[in-house]
Amino acid sequence: MSLRVRINLVITLVTVAFTAAMVHVIVNDLRSSVREEIESTTRVAVQLIETVVAGVYLEPGPVQRTEALLALLRRVGRVRSNDIRFYDESGALLYQSPPATYRSGGWAPAWFGRLVRPEVAAARLKLPGGTIVVTPDASRSIFEAWDDLQRFALLALAFLVLVNVAVFWLLHRALRPLPQILDGLSELTRGRFHVRLPAFRPAEFAAISLGFNRMAQALEESLAQNRQLALVAQQSSDALIIRDLAGRITYCNAAAERLLGYAQHELVGSPATLIAPADRHDELRAQLESIERRAPLELLETQRLAKSGRVVDVALSAAPLVDPASDRVIGEICSLRDITGYKRMQAAEHELEQNRRLTALIQSQLEGERRAIARELHDELAQYVTAIKTIGTAIASRAGEAKPDIRDNATTIVSVASHIYDIVHGIIRRLRPSGLDHLGLAETLRDAVSGWSQRHPQVRWELALSGELDGLGEALNITVYRIVQEALTNVVRHAEASSVRISVAREPATGFEDALVVCVRDDGRGFGQAAAQENGRFGVAGMRERVQAFGGSFAISGTAGEGATVRAVLPVTGAERAAPLQTRA
Numbered sequence: 099m100s101l102r103v104r105i106n107l108v109i110t111l112v113t114v115a116f117t118a119a120m121v122h123v124i125v126n127d128l129r130s131s132v133r134e135e136i137e138s139t140t141r142v143a144v145q146l147i148e149t150v151v152a153g154v155y156l157e158p159g160p161v162q163r164t165e166a167l168l169a170l171l172r173r174v175g176r177v178r179s180n181d182i183r184f185y186d187e188s189g190a191l192l193y194q195s196p197p198a199t200y201r202s203g204g205w206a207p208a209w210f211g212r213l214v215r216p217e218v219a220a221a222r223l224k225l226p227g228g229t230i231v232v233t234p235d236a237s238r239s240i241f242e243a244w245d246d247l248q249r250f251a252l253l254a255l256a257f258l259v260l261v262n263v264a265v266f267w268l269l270h271r272a273l274r275p276l277p278q279i280l281d282g283l284s285e286l287t288r289g290r291f292h293v294r295l296p297a298f299r300p301a302e303f304a305a306i307s308l309g310f311n312r313m314a315q316a317l318e319e320s321l322a323q324n325r326q327l328a329l330v331a332q333q334s335s336d337a338l339i340i341r342d343l344a345g346r347i348t349y350c351n352a353a354a355e356r357l358l359g360y361a362q363h364e365l366v367g368s369p370a371t372l373i374a375p376a377d378r379h380d381e382l383r384a385q386l387e388s389i390e391r392r393a394p395l396e397l398l399e400t401q402r403l404a405k406s407g408r409v410v411d412v413a414l415s416a417a418p419l420v421d422p423a424s425d426r427v428i429g430e431i432c433s434l435r436d437i438t439g440y441k442r443m444q445a446a447e448h449e450l451e452q453n454r455r456l457t458a459l460i461q462s463q464l465e466g467e468r469r470a471i472a473r474e475l476h477d478e479l480a481q482y483v484t485a486i487k488t489i490g491t492a493i494a495s496r497a498g499e500a501k502p503d504i505r506d507n508a509t510t511i512v513s514v515a516s517h518i519y520d521i522v523h524g525i526i527r528r529l530r531p532s533g534l535d536h537l538g539l540a541e542t543l544r545d546a547v548s549g550w551s552q553r554h555p556q557v558r559w560e561l562a563l564s565g566e567l568d569g570l571g572e573a574l575n576i577t578v579y580r581i582v583q584e585a586l587t588n589v590v591r592h593a594e595a596s597s598v599r600i601s602v603a604r605e606p607a608t609g610f611e612d613a614l615v616v617c618v619r620d621d622g623r624g625f626g627q628a629a630a631q632e633n634g635r636f637g638v639a640g641m642r643e644r645v646q647a648f649g650g651s652f653a654i655s656g657t658a659g660e661g662a663t664v665r666a667v668l669p670v671t672g673a674e675r676a677a678p679l680q681t682r683a
Contacts, residue, residue: 101276102269109265110258117254124250125213128243133216136234143180143232144221150174151225164227168193181233192228206237206244214243275303282310291318337412337434340419341370345386348429357412357436359405375403389418389430402434413437454647479522487515539575539602540567543582547600550586557590558597565604570614574668577644578602578616584637585618585664593622595661604670612670613650619663624656641666 184193221232285293295307337354419429494508607613645652656662
């Protein structure tokens with residue numbers, strides 16, 4: 099039964115009850131009114147007859163009195179609401195008042211007559227020669243009362259119908275938003291939280307609409323957040339696992355399935371020891387105890403066991419899962435990241451660092467050996483060659499013109515010794531540029547380029563130096579010099595270039611705040627990019643190893659017919675790592 103019908107039914111029942119009460123009151127009033135009317139008219143009728151009779155008994159004889167009384171009664175006729183009869187002494191009816199003409203066609207139900215008819219006794223007047231009986235007749239009063247009651251009933255019925263129609267119409271207007279509200283609630287139960295209600299005119303329904311829309315908005319936002327969280331959890335590249343305080347897995351995402359090789363239904367409900375090596379079970383228990391104390395774990399390097407039996411190195415982060423309603427820890431949220439590749443990278447970086455240190459040590463040893471050999475050549479062989487030149491010159495001077503053969507041989511010896519001396523000094527310069535120890539990097543490079551220019555005048559040489567190049571340290575100085583030396587050797591041997599530009603600049607470079615940028619560019623025949631990356635060609639391996647020993651970057655590029663470029667970036671702080679190796683060497 100709808101709300102409107104119920105309200106109408108209640109109003110109808112209240113109206114009917116009120117009408118019944120009013121009918122009861124009215125019937126009582128009618129009963130009293132009819133009784134009072136009958137009693138009063140009966141008294142009037144009796145008094146009237148007594149007055150009439152008193153005048154009649156002045157007649158001399160009984161017959162005359164009887165005739166006079168009958169004549170008077172006939173003239174009086176019918177008295178309202180009373181029936182008058184005159185009986186002689188023998189009981190014979192001599193007179194009866196005529197029937198009432200007022201409301202002669204009136205009618206009232208018998209039950210109503212019994213309900214309002216008063217119990218009034220007939221009045222009897224004993225006279226000489228007969229008896230007058232005045233009998234109350236309430237029928238006409240009952241008819242009137244019934245008519246009044248009918249009018250009231252019709253009025254009450256009309257009022258009842260009017261009230262019900264008005265209330266039904268008003269309720270229909272007032273409750274018009276209810277179907278929309280019910281439809282909105284029905285949509286919410288189906289999960290369609292985008293539904294909104296319009297602003298209704300009644301204040302109460304306007305408040306309901308506002309509250310409904312706020313609730314729907316909150317549910318929609320909460321659902322969107324939950325969906326986003328679910329998508330984040332499901333699409334996360336990290337394995338996410340939730341376990342309860344009993345140590346059983348209650349959730350895992352797709353990344354966890356890929357990492358461990360288990361399907362979701364195989365993990366959910368299983369103890370966490372399933373995915374941990376035997377020697378890590380105590381760690382799992384300690385981890386859960388830490389979570390119960392609300393102490394999170396960050397990037398703990400540990401191991402997990404895949405379904406295949408493979409032990410996976412992982413970085414574990416864990417946090418307590420707290421019930422917001424009770425603020426109790428109910429489990430653990432754990433993320434696992436596979437760091438097998440990271441471990442390999444660490445091992446490779448460690449190995450690379452060891453290789454760099456070994457390369458630096460080898461370079462240091464080589465430089466030490468070169469220094470020693472250059473010293474020996476300078477101190478021993480050069481001195482002997484100088485002595486040979488001096489002896490040859492002396493022999494040639496003594497032989498003079500007298501001994502031309504001896505003089506010529508001595509001159510040849512001097513010439514050969516000079517040539518050997520030049521070769522030895524060239525070897526010494528290549529083994530160890532003496533200028534680095536006395537003049538610094540900038541002057542040594544200028545001297546080296548000047549030497550190349552003298553030996554190869556057909557090539558235009560350009561040297562550009564910028565920044566503070568003094569005080570860089572022996573290791574960095576010799577590395578820069580060797581790179582320039584190797585690059586220029588390649589140019590002379592292979593490039594067939596007409597111009598070469600060498601630049602050494604101390605400036606910030608990509609990844610370094612303070613670095614030496616060495617660049618050697620020529621306009622020779624160049625080479626393909628694949629050939630440039632071959633470590634065995636053009637001394638690339640040696641140059642790259644020297645640069646890597648300092649943690650720098652090395653690149654060689656070229657295009658056939660357009661020349662080549664060698665570029666090395668050496669961090670100035672890299673010399674601090676290389677210096678101890680030289681000391682140990």
